[in-house]
Amino acid sequence: xxxxxxxxxxxxxxxxxxxxxxxxxxxxxxxxxxxxxxxxxxxxxxxxxxxxxxxxxxxxxxxxxxxxxxxxxxxxxxxxxxxxxxxxxxxxxxxxxxxxxxxxxxxxxxxxxxxxxxxxxxxxxxxxxxxxxxxxxxxxxxxxxxxxxxxxxxxxxxxxxxxxxxxxxxxxxxxxxxxxxxxxxxxxxxxxxxxxxxxxxxxxxxxxxxxxxxxxxxxxxxxxxxxxxxxxxxxxxxxxxxxxxxxxxxxxxxxxxxxxxxxxxxxxxxxxxxxxxxxxxxxxxxxxxxxxxxxxxxxxxxxxxxxxxxxxxxxxxxxxxxxxxxxxxxxxxxxxxxxxxxxxxxxxxxxxxxxxxxxxxxxxxxxxxxxxxxxxxxxxxxxxxxxxxxxxxxxxxxxxxxxxxxxxxxxxxxxxxxxxxxxxxxxxxxxxxxxxxxxxxxxxxxxxxxxxxxxxxxxxxxxxxxxxxxxxxxxxxxxxxxxxxxxxxxxxxxxxxxxxxxxxxxxxxxxxxxxxxxxxxxxxxxxxxxxxxxxxxxxxxxxxxxxxxxxxxxxxxxxxxxxxxxxxxxxxxxxxxxxxxxxxxxxxxxxxxxxxxxxxxxxxxxxxxxxxxxxxxxxxxxxxxxxxxxxxxxxxxxxxxxxxxxxxxxxxxxxxxxxxxxxxxxxxxxxxxxxxxxxxxxxxxxxxxxxxxxxxxxxxxxxxxx
Numbered sequence: 001x002x003x004x005x006x007x008x009x010x011x012x013x014x015x016x017x018x019x020x021x022x023x024x025x026x027x028x029x030x031x032x033x034x035x036x037x038x039x040x041x042x043x044x045x046x047x048x049x050x051x052x053x054x055x056x057x058x059x060x061x062x063x064x065x066x067x068x069x070x071x072x073x074x075x076x077x078x079x080x081x082x083x084x085x086x087x088x089x090x091x092x093x094x095x096x097x098x099x100x101x102x103x104x105x106x107x108x109x110x111x112x113x114x115x116x117x118x119x120x121x122x123x124x125x126x127x128x129x130x131x132x133x134x135x136x137x138x139x140x141x142x143x144x145x146x147x148x149x150x151x152x153x154x155x156x157x158x159x160x161x162x163x164x165x166x167x168x169x170x171x172x173x174x175x176x177x178x179x180x181x182x183x184x185x186x187x188x189x190x191x192x193x194x195x196x197x198x199x200x201x202x203x204x205x206x207x208x209x210x211x212x213x214x215x216x217x218x219x220x221x222x223x224x225x226x227x228x229x230x231x232x233x234x235x236x237x238x239x240x241x242x243x244x245x246x247x248x249x250x251x252x253x254x255x256x257x258x259x260x261x262x263x264x265x266x267x268x269x270x271x272x273x274x275x276x277x278x279x280x281x282x283x284x285x286x287x288x289x290x291x292x293x294x295x296x297x298x299x300x301x302x303x304x305x306x307x308x309x310x311x312x313x314x315x316x317x318x319x320x321x322x323x324x325x326x327x328x329x330x331x332x333x334x335x336x337x338x339x340x341x342x343x344x345x346x347x348x349x350x351x352x353x354x355x356x357x358x359x360x361x362x363x364x365x366x367x368x369x370x371x372x373x374x375x376x377x378x379x380x381x382x383x384x385x386x387x388x389x390x391x392x393x394x395x396x397x398x399x400x401x402x403x404x405x406x407x408x409x410x411x412x413x414x415x416x417x418x419x420x421x422x423x424x425x426x427x428x429x430x431x432x433x434x435x436x437x438x439x440x441x442x443x444x445x446x447x448x449x450x451x452x453x454x455x456x457x458x459x460x461x462x463x464x465x466x467x468x469x470x471x472x473x474x475x476x477x478x479x480x481x482x483x484x485x486x487x488x489x490x491x492x493x494x495x496x497x498x499x500x501x502x503x504x505x506x507x508x509x510x511x512x513x514x515x516x517x518x519x520x521x522x523x524x525x526x527x528x529x530x531x532x533x534x535x536x537x538x539x540x541x542x543x544x545x546x547x548x549x550x551x552x553x554x555x556x557x558x559x560x561x562x563x564x565x566x567x568x569x570x571x572x573x574x575x576x577x578x579x580x581x582x583x584x585x586x587x588x589x590x591x592x593x594x595x596x597x598x599x600x601x602x603x604x605x606x607x608x609x610x611x612x613x614x615x616x617x618x619x620x621x622x623x624x625x626x627x628x629x630x631x632x633x634x635x636x637x638x639x640x641x642x643x644x645x646x647x648x649x650x651x652x653x654x655x656x657x658x659x660x661x662x663x664x665x666x667x668x669x670x671x672x673x674x675x676x677x678x679x680x681x682x683x684x685x686x687x688x689x690x691x692x693x694x695x696x697x698x699x700x701x702x703x704x705x706x
Contacts, residue, residue, distance in 0.1 A: 024257065025058060026316030027307025028264075028292055032058070033319040035268055036152075037326045041347060047271030050285040052155045053229055053278065054264065055323075057289040059159050060233025064197075067170055068237060077171045084372045086163055087395075093324055093363040094156060098124060101149050101328040108335045108619045111464040117148060122402045124153035127160040134221035144679030145467055146614065149331035152323065154221050161223050162230050169196070186241075193238045197231050204228035208279030216277070225278055229286050236293045244298040254303040257295035261306065263288025321363055322355035329354065336619045339611055425472035427489050428516040441691025444672025445660045453627045454673040461687050463617055466675040471686030472515075473508045478530025484548045488526045490518025497521070499564045502528045502535040502552070505683060506604055507568040512686045513693025514566070521697055526562070528552050534569040536584035553588060561595045564700070568602040570682060571641035578642045585646035599652040600700055601643045605684055606636035606658070606667045608677045616669060630668035637662075653703050660695060 032051035039048020071077050098121045105117035123132035133154050173196050177189040208225035211218060219225045236243070246252055267285040275281040292307075301308065315322065329351040337343040375387045386394075436443065439450035440460075461469040476487035490496070501511055508529040518525050528535075532544040537553060556562070567589075575581030589599050608631070615621065615629035630636075637658070647654035661667050661676070669676060676688045684692070 022296065022301060023313060024296060024301045024304050024307040025061075025293065027304075027309075027312035028054060028058060028289065028316070029319040030312045030315035031261075031264060031307075033322050033326075034315060037322065037351065040327060040330055041344065045268040046273070047268045047275075047285075050264075050267050050271055050282065053282045053285045054289045055155065056159070056226060056229035057233040057286055057293070060162070060230035061237050061293050062233075063163065063166065064170070064234035064237035065240070067167055068240075071171070071174055077167055077174075079167060082167055083163075086160075088369070088371055089367050090156070090160070090320075092366045093321060093358060094153070095125065096358060096362060097324040097328065098150065098153075101332070104328070104332050105149060108332055110617050112467065113146070113617075117150060119406060120148045120150040120153075122406045124150050124157065125402050126399060126406075127157045129153035129157040130155070130161075130221045130223060131157070134218055137217040137221060144608075144681030144683065146610070146680075147331055149328040152327040158223050158226050159230070162227065166230075166234070190238065190241060194235060197234050197238060201228040201231035201235065204231065205279055208282075209276075210279075212276045212279045212281070219278060229278070229282060232286050232290050233293065236290055236297060239294075240298055243294050246299075248299050253295045253299060256291050257304050257307075260288045260291030260293075260295065261304070263291065318355050318359045321359040322351065325354040325358065326351040334614055335617060338615070338618070423470070423472045423475060425475045425487075425489060425511060425515050427518055429519055436694070439672055441672040441674035441676075441688050442660050442695055443691055445663070446695065450672060453623050454670065455623045456621065456626055458673060459626070459670060460674050461685055463675075466616075466685055466687075467678050469675075469678050469685040469687055470509075471512045471690070473512050473686060473689070474505075474529075476527050476529060477508065478533060478545065478548065480531050480544060482530070484528050484530050484533060484545070484552060486526060486528060488524060489515055490525045491522045492524065493522055495522070496524040497564060498526070498560075498562045499523050499566065500526045500528060500556075500562045502533070502565060502567045503569045504529070504531065504533050504573065505681075506570045507566075507602075509684050509686070509689050510566075510568055510602065510692070510696065512689035513691070513696060516690055516693045517697040521701070523697075532573065534574045534581075534585075535567045535588050536574060536581070537588035538584055549588075553592075556592045556597075557595070561592075562597050564598045564600065564704070565592065566600050566602060566696075566700070567643075568604060569643060571604040571607070571639050571643070572682070574642050578640045578645065581642035582645035582649065585642060586650045589646070589650050589652050593651045598704060599650075600703070601647045601652045601654050602696065603644050603647075603654060603656045603658065604641045605677075605682060606631070606633075606661050607639055608669070608680050608682050609635065610680050612669045613677065613680060616675065626670055627668070629670060630666055633662050633665045633667055636667040655696065655699050655703075657692070657695070660692065 032054035035045070035048040035051035035054075039045060039051070067077055067082070070082075102114075102118050102121045105114040108114075109117065120129065120132060123129050129150065133148070133151055170193070173192050174189070177192045204224060204227040208219060208228060211222060211225050212220075264285055267288065270284065271277065271281055295304075296302075306312070330347055333343060333347050333350065337346060372388050372392075438444075438447045444450040456463060459466075476485045478484040501507060501514065508527075511525075511527055511529070514523075514525060517523070530545055530548065533549055533552075534545075535549065535552075537549075538546055556565070575584060585601075593599050612629055612631050616626060618625065644654060644656070646652065660671070671688065672691065674688045674691060675685055677683065678685045
């Protein structure tokens with residue numbers, strides 16, 4: 001154990017605070033990183049993602065312990081020295097992975113996804129990745145999009161944000177209790193430190209529970225809902241004098257470690273995606289990790305070979321590098337290799353190899369160096385060097401440049417309309433739909449002479465643009481918690497057929513195709529579309545959009561009757577119990593049908609797997625490979641559609657388009673040269689919807705005339 005030389009501190013050298021190496025906590029790092037790695041690669045164990053929570057607790061403990069030791073031994077906390085250590089430990093390796101990942105993204109990904117990866121990297125470089133992913137994760141229009149290869153940087157950003165605030169807060173508490181310290185009242189100072197951190201933990205945990213229940217995606221990435229996890233680790237460091245009273249000999253400390261480790265292992269299998277997380281779901285791994293930390297705090301580690309064996313120590317030592325590399329490797333290789341044994345073995349080998357090499361030859365040498373303490377020599381024999389002051393200037397300039405780049409790119413995108421979700425819905429004139437390629441899109445399914453194979457460059461929308469191909473479907477859209485908007489399109493003739501379109505985002509995508517047929521068919525279309533707005537009647541519950549649908553239902557029953565109502569919705573939503581969901585549809589439809597309104601339920605499109613979309617963008621994919629992208633019919637239609645059951649037991653007519661989406665036992669991703677889907681949430685592309693419009697209107701007209 002080393003001590004701090006105060007003369008060195010005065011002269012500007014970075015002192016190395018005394019510390020005790022904890023082999024068991026190195027092993028806990030191994031448990032954390034391997035849990036995350038295996039979960040991300042194999043989706044098993046279900047709760048493997050709690051490895052991040054383990055890291056949070058460990059970080060809070062180590063950082064707080066370091067700061068307390070420095071304050072105790074030197075009389076102050078040197079912010080300069082603290083941040084030099086943090087920068088040297090974290091920045092070089094993280095920047096290396098950012099740069100390599102962004103370059104790889106531009107080689108492998110479609111252009112739009114590569115650009116978004118670069119933006120993710122910029123936010124990560126500014127320690128704002130969690131805010132970036134919190135925003136995109138709660139954006140409904142990002143649902144079903146492939147993950148960013150830099151998404152895992154969210155946890156690093158939260159830690160860095162904690163590092164910015166906690167040293168100053170800790171120093172403030174020391175300052176506020178300085179009189180008690182002068183009187184030798186160390187207990188009062190301990191209570192102040194513990195009370196301050198305890199209050200932070202309590203407030204953060206309370207907000208975490210509330211936010212996890214109401215906005216789980218936002219809660220997952222939020223700094224405020226995660227601070228309590230770092231705070232628990234900090235509390236263990238603060239309570240060191242109390243924990244030291246536990247006897248060194250005897251079974252208590254070893255038992256605490258075993259109990260804590262058992263709790264961590266249990267959390268890997270008990271917690272899953274349905275658990276309310278991080279509050280209160282993270283309590284089990286967080287408190288269990290705290291027990292492991294407390295077990296041998298200020299005591300020699302003994303009797304825990306599962307944490308202190310050579311393999312655990314190795315993976316603990318390289319855990320930071322492995323955490324940085326594993327996720328980009330998983331995501332980028334998924335764009336090159338199909339899922340299977342080759343993919344899994346290659347991914348595991350690449351991630352482990354990159355982690356070892358970067359730790360051995362990059363991360364560890366820099367961490368052990370004197371970088372930022374004295375001038376860095378760049379060239380010999382002229383000995384051109386960069387002083388620590390100049391390094392700081394470079395850092396601030398780089399941060400300013402990155403922030404400017406983020407703002408400029410997003411302003412350019414907004415100016416060019418890239419990714420604009422709320423463009424106007426285009427209504428075609430009668431003359432615009434006369435000359436339609438009969439083999440384009442959905443038309444190819446009703447014309448047997450069409451060629452089924454298309455070159456990637458001939459696809460529409462393009463590989464680069466299909467994920468954003470909405471074409472105004474959400475121009476009149478109710479967002480979560482908002483009110484349903486009522487918009488009317490199409491013919492304004494007095495004898496126009498009055499048609500309404502009601503439903504959620506799957507129904508909204510159908511509006512693009514219907515808008516092309518309105519004028520030529522003399523239809524006036526009014527839309528009632530919104531997030532979670534399935535046309536159902538529920539007698540109880542507090543479902544999102546339920547109150548809005550009651551208002552719409554009253555309008556449909558008491559207002560001027562529509563001639564036709566078209567409704568559709570995702571088969572995944574509408575209620576977990578399909579029978580109850582179907583009945584809720586019937587209960588909403590029948591009072592309206594009794595007024596003479598003809599109701600048409602359009603069965604939802606097949607579900608879309610991640611691999612069926614990844615197949616399109618796979619590196620080097622040609623026409624033959626793309627023609628084989630899709631899912632087996634049994635898999636794509638495995639989930640029951642309650643709309644179908646509701647139509648069978650009501651007066652509504654069912655429009656089933658399965659024959660358009662699927663051919664025999666196969667449901668392709670590309671139909672007639674058109675990419676049919678834009679995400680794994682099952683939203684069809686705007687281009688495919690336009691080609692589907694004539695078929696939908698034709699089938700409705702036939703049923704009405706029949």
